[in-house]
Amino acid sequence: MLLLAEDETERNRFERQFLHMQKMEAIGQLTDGIAHDFNNLLGVLIGNLDLIRERAAADAEVVDLVDAALQAGVRGAELNKRLLAFSRRQALQPETVEVNTAVSDMVRLLRRSLGERVEVRLVCGAGLWPVLVDPVQLETAVMNLCVNARDAMPQGGVITIETGNAAIDALYAAAHEELAPGDYVVLTLSDNGTGMPPEVLERVFDPFFTTKPVGRGTGLGLSMVYGFMKQSGGHINIYSEPGHGTTVRLYLPRALTRTARSAPVPPLAVMPGRADGRLVLVVEDNPEMRRVAAQQFADMGFGVAEAENAERALAAVEAGLRPDLLFADIIMPGTLDGMDLADRLRRDRPGLPVLLTSGFSERMVHDSLWREGGPAPPGEYPVLSKPYRKDDLQRAVRQVMAEAGQRGDA
Ligand SMILES: Nc1ncnc2c1ncn2[C@@H]1O[C@H](COP(=O)(O)OP(=O)(O)O)[C@@H](O)[C@H]1O
Ligand SMILES: [Mg+2]
Structure with missing residues (x-):
């Protein structure tokens, strides 16, 4: 029972x-x-x-x-x-960010702009992972959250900002809507203000939803933070008790840089997909072709990250970009070609679905372009020859993704 x-x-x-x-x-x-x-x-x-x-x-x-x-x-x-x-379509410039440094820098400005009735406390976690996020947008988000906290404490009060690492396992993720398993830095902002009743809490992410008088609120603060978190591969979670206060948690995805120093990610153009959409990394040196491919993937519901050569694609992945599919031209200028790139990415992620494309026929690619002694046997990667129709691409993608899914490593 x-x-x-x-x-x-x-x-x-x-x-x-x-x-x-x-x-x-x-x-x-x-x-x-x-x-x-x-x-x-x-x-x-x-x-x-x-x-x-x-x-x-x-x-x-x-x-x-x-x-x-x-x-x-x-x-x-x-x-x-x-x-x-x-709607997750702003152009983001994600960089490797040290959250403690970023937040400490912000606190002085916050203290000044929130007025003296609001006390801002900062509790920095130790050994924080670097995160991959747009620092300017992160600052805007924290600012928005603090202004909300201030508005909820008309008589004044305390805002506590805390940072810490959180490894989210599959079990925990399954119980929390829209949170994917992985490593995050959690930025927590608590206030001891009015809190929100459930019927308000339910709508806070809706654009233009506000309980504030005209001229005081736009109702776009939390919707902006929500979209920013989604687009950054992170998550926002709000807990509120009417009469006691509100706690907002931002889950920022850990950056997988190998170097400890913060290195700016080469700004790849990232076009967000649908909420369920997976991310494809499109690597192609011809800008027109790249744009066409990007649009075709976007139409299929993919989020799209574009790179003009293998080096830039590799750098972005090393900085934490996690594509669900690699779509790369084989012949590109630079020291790495599409197959090299696929080899390098597969070394860290053996299950990564790969689809290559080439202006040469599939036969020619396999017969004459395959380098002697290459690390992967010929035929390892499916090749879609150009020019291709959208239908062809769609079919090839579906097959590659299905195969990866069957191996259980999509
Ligand atoms: N910290 C908070 N405490 C209480 N209510 C909050 C808090 N943050 C947000 N809210 C509620 O959520 C609504 C939407 O917030 P937001 O999207 O930032 O728009 P705005 O601040 O312009 O109203 C607010 O009007 C308020 O009712
Ligand atoms: Mg607001």
Whole structure:
């Protein structure tokens, strides 16, 4: 009887989580469409206002009017940026970041800007792993969370910022919605403010959801942090007790750099996929071809990271990028070709699905381009010959992924 009851709650929980994920996905698609259109509209608006301003430079009154309109346009663009952050389409520049250093740097600014009624305490964990995250966006996120905490403590109070390592195993991940197993640095922000009732907590990530009066809140703070965490391969979790306070946890993915010093990741263009989408690393020296391939993968629901040669792709992976599929041109300028790259990546991740492509026919690739004494036997990697249709690519990808899945190492 007891077991049955537990099963039931378990099922309810999964159903609720599933519905929540579906909702976030739907809102994401909606805001993405709107934000895109708005970007174009605002671009036309701001561009033309700038032109008018130049032409009217002699007339101070007109310049003032145009400036007011420009200001509104720029503010619109700012809001739009946060919408794009929510739908995980902002351009991120992830770097290896030492969280303790980053947060310590922020605390002075926070203390100053939050006012003297708010005390900020910092508890730094020892031996923290480096993380791979966009440092500017991380700062914006922490700022947003602290402003929320301040707003929840009108009489003043304490914000405690804590850092620590957390290795999330499969069991724990299974019990926590949208958290993938792996190593994370957890950044915890607690306040002893008003807390939130469940019906508020349920909606806090919705864009434009706010309980604050007009002019005080935009309702975009937490949705932006949510999207930023998702896009960074991390996670946000909120625990709140009405009347007692709120604890927000940011799970930042550990950077897998070999060097202890922080090295900036070569900025690969990363195009986020759907929530369930896997990440493909597209390596191709021809920019037009690369863009086409990236778009084709995006249409299939993949998140896409692009690199123009094998060296850059390798550097990104060494800095912590974890693709679920490698799609690489075989012949590329540089010291490594597509097969070398595949060999190198497979050394650390034997199960990584690989699909190569080449302007030469598959036969020619295997007969004449295979280097003598190469580490992998010929035929190890499937080759899709160019030019290929989208259908061909789709079929080849499905096969490669299915094979990896069968070996149990996707
Ligand atoms: N630390 C907190 N304590 C209590 N309520 C919070 C906290 N953080 C967020 N909230 C609630 O979540 C809502 C959404 O937050 P957010 O997305 O940052 O938008 P905004 O701050 O503009 O309202 C807030 O209006 C508030 O009701
Ligand atoms: Mg806010």
